[in-house]
């Protein structure tokens with residue numbers, strides 16, 4: 001078992017079985033390396049490495065020497081991406097770090113900016129105004145299609161804007177592992193002030209650790225009150241420069257364009273402080289901004305190059321998709337041959353439809369693309385991502401996988417937010433930390449779940465329930481949602497979680513009853529019971545108890561659940577179906593079937 005820690009997102013299994021790895025880290029490998037040394041390099045055991053080689057059809061023993069290109073095939077299974085030898089530079093990990101690039105290769109790159117803020121505060125208008133008045137080539141007015149990102153030029157400096165405003169899109173990228181934004185512009189309408197979505201946006205940006213430039217918008221309106229906005233910002237720990245803080249703000253009117261040049265200037269100043277750099281000589285790597293299918297052109301993928309230079313003809317891999325760039329266009333639809341860091345481009349040539357937020361990465365040739373994809377597919381089959389739970393958070397903190405307990409708290413009323421904030425703060429000790437990523441009143445939304453995925457957080461509903469879509473999304477992403485209505489219970493559980501003492505409590509509940517009406521033989525031994533559901537439901541994953549009179553004959557899992565001829569997920573009250581119970585083949589007409597489920601009660 002390995003214990004590599006990367007960006008706090010790795011799952012460390014405690015049984016020595018396959019572990020789940022989500023982040024891909026760059027790995028420098030010599031032209032030839034022994035299996036033994038390779039295992040050391042990837043912080044795993046030689047046996048695991050040999051097993052992975054076997055899966056890819058290579059037989060090696062511990063002292064065999066393997067070539068660079070063979071290593072690149074199996075490295076993704078261990079969470080690494082082998083750097084190509086020619087580039088001899090690190091193309092950067094998913095959260096693009098230039099720390100390990102050869103400094104002599106690095107050049108300044110334009111900042112990538114996202115606009116966030118409350119609805120109707122002017123995000124879209126601001127994006128449009130900036131775009132119209134600052135076209136890179138200087139020829140304004142050309143018909144520009146919306147491709148999800150664009151570049152503008154201001155005083156000789158290029159700035160890249162992501163054209164999907166709002167924190168949901170911002171965090172969706174992060175939830176998929178991509179840190180794209182260098183600078184966030186927080187738009188606050190001067191007539192309206194800080195609103196709930198502004199607060200949410202602030203928390204999302206803070207969780208990402210991205211610098212904020214505040215655009216106080218709509219200053220043309222007679223009821224604009226910029227001083228009030230500045231006060232409210234201070235209350236949210238965003239102290240602007242003129243008040244002695246370090247947050248740059250600009251007063252603008254997205255409608256008239258007033259103040260917009262100063263806003264762009266502020267962005268450039270912040271980007272210079274950030275010293276944003278990239279290596280244009282590396283193999284290109286970056287992020288998918290959006291993708292769509294065009295009837296005649298096939299898949300059009302908008303991508304943002306984060307490092308390296310992307311060229312027509314390059315072979316690339318995105319998740320488990322691959323492709324070769326047939327053609328490439330700028331945000332203005334001009335065909336180009338190559339694109340450097342921070343440049344958004346539309347490419348043709350991907351097989352399948354890539355997802356926004358996925359990382360793209362150029363590989364040496366088609367063969368390597370195929371191999372990486374195959375290996376990732378195998379890996380994906382084995383993985384099921386899940387975030388921390390209150391039960392395992394202690395283990396994850398101890399193993400160093402996460403730094404503390406990240407919580408997102410949603411409450412019914414604003415008053416509870418403050419009470420919970422204060423009480424949770426008191427739980428912090430030298431060794432354990434509770435970090436409130438976001439706390440607000442209202443129901444639990446999809447955006448909260450996204451934030452939980454991106455920050456490895458647990459969601460607490462204090463007299464607040466998830467919206468339906470949010471619950472489904474949480475289930476899919478393995479995000480834990482806990483419900484409380486008494487603050488002491490919440491605090492007790494958090495305290496127990498931090499000390500590693502919290503055990504889940506399960507209770508067996510009956511969720512359906514049915515009567516066996518007929519028995520069918522399948523093959524020689526197996527039996528299907530035809531049944532009628534009297535109450536509740538039978539689901540695929542129900543545990544079935546078979547009862548004859550008062551006697552319980554058997555308890556087992558379902559191996560088949562059908563309604564007529566179709567395999568179904570559940571059969572509900574008043575319906576008939578057929579089922580098979582693993583290991584039980586002596587049904588009798590009139591037997592009672594109960595569907596049981598183990599439900600966690602605390």
Ligand code: GDP
Pocket residue numbers: 117118119120121122123124125126165217218219220221252253254255256
């Ligand atoms: P978004 O929801 O944040 O994208 O907001 P929009 O850009 O759609 O703007 C919402 C409304 O505010 C629209 O009717 C805009 O015309 C208006 N608006 C945006 N910026 C300004 C501004 O600077 N001044 C005034 N007076 N109205 C603005």
